[in-house]
Amino acid sequence: MxxxxxxxxxxxxxxxxxxxxxxxxxxxxxxxxxxxxxxxxxxxxxxxxxxxxxxxxxxxxxxxGAPWRPARERLVFPLGVAMLCLMAAFAVSVVQPEFRPVYPGPIPPGRVAWAVLGVAGAVAVVIGAVRGRRRLAVSGSLLLLVLMIVSVLAELVGYAAIWPGSISHVAVDVFVLWLPAAVLLPICALVVGDGSMSRRPGAIPAACVAVAGSAILGLVPAVIPAAWASIPWWSDALGGAFIYVPLLAVAATVVVAAIRRDPVAKTSAALLVGAGCFPIVWLLPMVTIHIMPDSWFTSSLWFLCYAPGVVIVCLVMWALLRRRRMRSPRVA
Amino acid sequence: MREPTYYILASLMKGPRHGWGIIREARELSQGRVRLTAGTLYGALDRLQREGLVEEDHEQIVNGRCRRYYRLTSAGRCLLEEEAARLAAAAQVVQERSSAARPSETVEAVS
Missing domain, CATH: 1.10.8 (Helicase, Ruva Protein; domain 3)
Incomplete structure (x- = not known):
């Protein structure tokens, strides 16, 4: 024994x-x-x-011991691209006649102007990252952060969320879910520091391709939910309109990092998981609503529903940051 | 330096010892205050090895059980001697004050 x-x-x-x-x-x-x-x-x-x-x-x-600094520098570009996708999708959606905010309340003024500013900020980040222009990237990322905060505060001051999606028929503002990524972006751009952001080879063509590609990619989620709207199972499983975009971004980053086995890429992926964790943490209680009795959600312990999501995010980050140690051989 | 670390290093001063020997020696030297387990000893030895204070000497199989011997490095010996000198100096301060205070205490008690 x-x-x-x-x-x-x-x-x-x-x-x-x-x-x-x-x-x-x-x-x-x-x-x-x-x-x-x-x-x-x-x-x-x-x-x-x-x-x-x-x-x-x-x-x-x-x-x-993780390579945080190069990881943050490397994140500026993918985060900028992701933001451009999001802003492009919103800019296209906002001019559609069928666009309706789910939440009640007065319609926020300047929604189109907000979308245009968002696209401009994201383009500035992408071009700044590609061409190694730190000030441009920082300016764009700060503009995006301000726009995100305005969107999040809009609900609090009575204007309601401006771009809601739905998960299992529960309305949610997509921009709220992207706020952590918006916070991370200027941090990454700023900590690059002393103008040392590296210029990528073939900067101008790369910037054009990145901006055009991101904008086109941003249109995809605007089309797909409409196509899936008649299939409730898919719509619910994927969280309805647009909610799956950050999840896909996180999943893709993790997979790419795992394939490349690059410590900097893995650290970047861990940061991105941290930035994109809110949807994961938020999504799991939406699933448990269907499993747990109603009394659980009316009790004072309802917030524990978020615990599994937090644990999952922490485990994924730990797995990405974990290194295999090589130790010196023993003395014979 | 924490007390277990001090006595682990002290137990290696007389030559290489294996884990069980270190634990027993540390317990005796500390008059039973330091009681290490295999898990906690390994953590301490791993840290001391990283700091270059001890190193592995050799391994031996005794009655089918593996025993790994560790020895003190010169850096470990220096650090231990410095720590012992510091503790001795600190103890001397208190002893001097204690012996200086005793006669007056005696006078006060008599008066």
């Missing part, structure tokens, strides 16, 4: 430590556990405690 307990507790250590030092640790624990009746429990507790400490230390080393 003693050995299985100690072996189980040894699993608290990270795999790389178990592979290298597992036998020595468990043999030492066996030696010590023979000293008395309670020694097994004491050693088992010591193994669990030591394993948790080792995992905590690894986590800290992963987070502290």
């Amino acid at each position: 003693r050995d299985p307990i100690l072996r189980l507790c040894l699993r608290a250590f990270p795999a790389e430590i178990r592979e290298r030092d597992g036998r020595t640790i468990i043999d030492l624990a066996r030696d010590l556990s023979e000293e008395g009746r309670l020694s097994v429990l004491r050693e088992a507790g010591g193994l669990v405690l030591g394993g948790i400490r080792a995992r905590g230390k690894n986590l800290w080393l992963d987070v502290a």
Whole structure:
């Protein structure tokens, strides 16, 4: 009975430590556990405690040692492209005669002007990132952030959300979900610092392609929900209009980062997951509404519905930041 | 330096020891105050190795069980001696003040 307990507790250590030092640790624990009746429990507790400490230390080393600065620099361009997609989609949608805000309340003035400013800000970010013009990228990203904050505050001051979608028939403002990405963008652009944003080769053609491609890509979600509107299953499963865009962006980033195995790309992906976590955290309670009894949601613990989403986001970020450690060989 | 670390390093001063020997020696030197387990000893030794204060010496299989011996590095020995000198100086301050205060206390008690 003693050995299985100690072996189980040894699993608290990270795999790389178990592979290298597992036998020595468990043999030492066996030696010590023979000293008395309670020694097994004491050693088992010591193994669990030591394993948790080792995992905590690894986590800290992963987070502290991640290449944050190049990752942030690399994020400016994809975030700018994502914003341009979003703004292009909104700019196209807002002029459609069938565009209707879901929330009640007065129609916000200057919606078209808002959309035009949004497209302009995103274009500035993309061009600034491609051509290595830091000031342009920072200006565009700050403009986008202000526009997002205005959109989010609009609901609070009585103008209602200006671009709602729906998830399981629950209305939601898409821009609220994009606010974390909008906050991250100027941070990434600003911390590049001292004008050191690297210029990409073939900057002008690349900027044209990026802007045109993003704008065209932005039109896709404006078309797809209309096509899927007659298929409730797809519409609900994908969260209705536009909600899936940030989720797809996060998923694509994670997949690309995993394929490339590039530490900077993986750190960028972790940042992007953090920025795009709000939809994930928000979406899960929408699913649990159909599973949990109504009394749960009227209780004071309803906020725990968000916990699984937070845990998932943290685990994905940890997986992206985690590094495989190579340690020096033992002395023979 | 924390007390367990101090006694782990102190236990290696007389030569290489394996985990069980370190734990037993640390317990004896600290008069039972430092009671390490295999898990906590490994964490401490791993940290001390990273800091260059101890290093692995050799491995031995005894009764089918693996025993890894560790030894103190010169950096570890220096740090330990500095820490011991610091503790001795700190103890001396208190002892001097304590012995200086005793005669007056005695006078006050008599008066």
